[in-house]
Amino acid sequence: MQQRRQRLARSLGTLMRGTESSPALTESLPIVDDALAARMLDLAVRIGETMLVAGAGASEVALTIVRVSGAYGLKPVHVDITYNSITVAHHRSDAARPITLLRVVRGPAPDHDRLQRLQRLVTDICAGLPLDAAATTFRAIRRSPFRYRPAVVIAAQALLALGVAVMFGGNWLVIALASIAAALAAFTQFGLAKAQVPYFFSQIAGAFVLTMVAALSPLLAATGWEEAASIRPSVIVASGIVLMLAGLTVVGAAQDAIDGFALTATGRILELTTQTLGVVLGILAGLETARVVGLGMEPPSEAVPFGPVPLQFLGAALIAVAVAVFNGAGTRIIVISALLSTVAWLGFLAASAVGFDAAAASGVGAFGGSLLGVVIAYRLHVPSVAITTAAILPLVPGAAVFRGLLSVVESGSDPAVLLAGFGTLAAAATVGISLAVGASLGIYLGQPLRASLTGVARTRARLRR
Known part of the structure; x- marks a missing residue:
């Protein structure tokens, strides 16, 4: 009976005074001139x-x-x-x-x-x-200066192309050529940036260098190397395309549009479109130059296949590490990015195995990587944009972009090849949109999940006291 009276008294006191967690009815405001x-x-x-x-x-x-x-x-x-x-x-x-x-x-x-x-x-x-x-x-x-020197950044960009070539199961010669082509393109862009050339023209120059290296690669067959006989130039250019698109703010633009910042989203989308157009123009210029000098490439009849699954995961991790490095990330972000890239790629493979097409499967992978990334980023105090960008970049359809552009250039008077090229480009654009939507949805749903987990952790800590 006495315990009931005490509980009733405490309840009445709480009703009159409020609890420690209740918001204050008045708040002192500092005097600021x-x-x-x-x-x-x-x-x-x-x-x-x-x-x-x-x-x-x-x-x-x-x-x-x-x-x-x-x-x-x-x-x-x-x-x-x-x-x-x-x-x-x-x-x-x-x-x-x-x-x-x-x-x-x-x-x-x-x-x-x-x-x-x-x-x-x-x-x-x-x-x-x-x-x-x-x-x-x-x-x-x-x-404070940028974390890494230019030489390290260029090496990281070469590593990104190496990772893409590994994902496609290229032999050592293809991997080496992809790395060299990416390093040359990155060095070209670095020199143009020092000369204060607009980034649009740097994209054109970098893509042109990549395409010319790929067009020249079949000439190595004259050396008699066994590896040179099976070189796939499309893998070299696809590696470079992923590199050229690595710095674009696809997820940021979609997130700003969802959050209601229309002008910022429009500006980012316009920048994204302009820089992507620079890559397209550079590849087209390289393909046309190669055709004129007699080094034209036949458009592949089907999509470039990926390599064995273990190599796909290895390549995805290498791409994420490279992206994190040339975005100036520290060791913690680099490790988390590599782990999340494998999660995103696992989601892509699982969705593809179920029967989803490439665009939908890419969206599923981006969603899984970004959702987990938002929660991990808060727990480890790292920017979510850093690990999300690095995690979904392996899903960028670089090979499809090049295959579509190559079909357009080499179509000649064949309308079927021309239409097939535009269809491939449209499919690649759909994959890009799916990546942006999947990543944005993961970030959107991850924020309340993160808040809920934080509330649970605080409640447990309070109960332990």
Whole structure:
């Protein structure tokens, strides 16, 4: 009886006083003058700008700016993000005019190590890091150089092409030629970037180099090597196409569109279209040049088959490692990316075995990789965009793109071959769209799952106390 009275008293007390987890009915607001508020907003918008350049999505950037501003007592803050600018405004009810800042965003330069450090800084700010210390830390992060030297980046790009050739079961000569062609293309693009040539023309030049190396490869048959007699130039170009499309923001564009950032999504999609068109023009120029000099290639009658399943998993892991390296990722991200790439490829193989076509199976693989990636990224404190991009890249249909373009160029007066080429290109585009949708759906569903797992972990920790 006495225990019941005590429980009743505790319940009445809780009803009157609330619990420790209940939100406070009143909140103390710090007194911030305009000069200090401008400094706070400036730090928040600079962090957001750097994150957007480093590869974060618009939704994540907007949330970060609001969190940083709120941590220093600026509420409410309104954020508007377009593809090349960020506008932030804070208007207090007793102020005559709002404080508004605008930052112009330069072109994207993925740097996932910097993005990870920025996320850690935001966590520290929300935990109470003073403004001056946060500004000093941010300047150090922003001024830090890229994690790897250009030679390492070019080697990683060659490794990516090597991974694609391994997936297709190429012999040692095909693997070596694919790596050399990718290294030459990457070196060409690096030189053009140093000369400040627009990236569109760099894509054309890189694709042209890849195609010419592939067109010249059958000449090695004159050496009498047994491996040279079975060279498949389409594997060499397919490896290069995956490389050329590795830096494109397919998932980011789809995610921005889903999150309601229409202008940012439109800008990214336009950039994606332009750079993909550069690859197409470079391959077409290379194929036409090869045809004129008598090195034309016959379009394959069917899709290039993959190699043995163990080699497919090995190739997928190599591609993910290469992508993580030339995006500036650290060791933790590299390892996770390699593991998730095998998960995504397993999903693709399982869906294909059930009977799904290539586009649907690619979407299933991208969904599985991104869903698991979002949960793992939160648990290990790494950017989800870093591991998701590396995980789904092995699914990019580089061989189908080249086969379609080759059929278009070599069709001559045969309309059947021409139509077959356009059909192959359309199928490759469908696979690309399926990858974007599958990855975006995985990210969308992974966020509430991640929140649920976090809530369960906190509840268990509270019960253990």
